[in-house]
Amino acid sequence: MNQAPRRRQLARTIILDRALENLPLFRLSDSGEEVAISYTADGGGRWRVLPAPGERLPGTFDQDVYVELLRRFHEAGAPADGVLTFTLHAFLRTMGRRVDGRTYEQLRGALTRLQRTALESTDAWFDATAGALWTGQFTVLTAVSIDRRRLTDHDQLALFSALTNNEPGDAHVTLSPQLRSNILAGFTIALVAARYQQLSSPVARRLYRVLQVARLDVGREWQVPLERLAEQLPLAQRYPSHLQRVLQPAHEMLLAAGVLRSAVVSQEDKVWQVSYQMAD
Numbered sequence: 001m002n003q004a005p006r007r008r009q010l011a012r013t014i015i016l017d018r019a020l021e022n023l024p025l026f027r028l029s030d031s032g033e034e035v036a037i038s039y040t041a042d043g044g045g046r047w048r049v050l051p052a053p054g055e056r057l058p059g060t061f062d063q064d065v066y067v068e069l070l071r072r073f074h075e076a077g078a079p080a081d082g083v084l085t086f087t088l089h090a091f092l093r094t095m096g097r098r099v100d101g102r103t104y105e106q107l108r109g110a111l112t113r114l115q116r117t118a119l120e121s122t123d124a125w126f127d128a129t130a131g132a133l134w135t136g137q138f139t140v141l142t143a144v145s146i147d148r149r150r151l152t153d154h155d156q157l158a159l160f161s162a163l164t165n166n167e168p169g170d171a172h173v174t175l176s177p178q179l180r181s182n183i184l185a186g187f188t189i190a191l192v193a194a195r196y197q198q199l200s201s202p203v204a205r206r207l208y209r210v211l212q213v214a215r216l217d218v219g220r221e222w223q224v225p226l227e228r229l230a231e232q233l234p235l236a237q238r239y240p241s242h243l244q245r246v247l248q249p250a251h252e253m254l255l256a257a258g259v260l261r262s263a264v265v266s267q268e269d270k271v272w273q274v275s276y277q278m279a280d
Contacts (some may be wrong), residue, residue: 014071014191017182018216019126021189021209023047024234025119026063027056028202029246039231045123045133052116060202065110066140067205068095071193073175078183082175088146091171096197104169111173114140127178128187134178143174189213198257204250206233208259215278226265226272240272247274 037049123133189212251263
């Protein structure tokens with residue numbers, strides 16, 4: 001049987017842990033100096049994102065690295081040990097990022113943060129295998145190793161024109177067992193990879209993922225308080241007018257990409273609401 005069509009289908013799909021996607025993880029704004037993210041889940045549980053001492057919270061670049069890791073995990077057939085191996089050069093190219101010294105350092109930093117940033121759940125993250133809310137700490141990645149090729153090998157790259165831009169290093173990372181178990185249990189959301197990359201705004205990309213969770217939870221119509229949505233994404237802005245200015249470009253992108261049919265922000269009894277109608 002020809003497996004090529006299936007491989008192409010896998011490459012087009014990104015499968016993410018539905019429980020984690022329902023919780024904030026990445027900063028979407030460069031403003032503010034938050035040292036942690038704190039969030040109260042719908043059931044009253046507590047969720048915190050705690051960076052390692054002296055490090056910052058994962059940000060917009062880290063968000064795209066995380067999504068690309070999960071795309072590769074799915075494309076590789078969800079390996080049981082959670083190990084992914086890739087070159088930094090190939091990873092950045094697949095992300096659609098420029099490949100240079102700066103982006104190599106960004107990628108190394110992002111992988112390290114995904115290993116070192118603690119995700120603390122107190123009855124907030126749902127363990128699909130146990131069928132219950134979970135209390136404890138985990139990280140997106142449990143291990144990160146980036147092996148540089150020998151300097152002599154690096155020098156030889158200049159002799160081959162096809163390799164002059166290659167990064168002399170290979171990454172080996174391990175996806176956390178918590179995420180793997182939920183994905184194996186089928187407690188997931190699915191993204192279209194090309195659609196995700198089409199969205200140039202980090203807010204639009206994050207909102208796309210939240211909307212996919214809402215689609216499974218409540219269907220194609222979702223109304224959410226504006227303040228609550230800001231906490232879930234999360235956004236640093238707090239005033240309704242500021243939040244609307246941040247969300248409007250994201251809404252326009254999602255409408256153009258065919259994710260949404262409509263997005264309306266309105267005030268009802270002094271409470272600002274966002275009403276979404278999702279496309280088929």
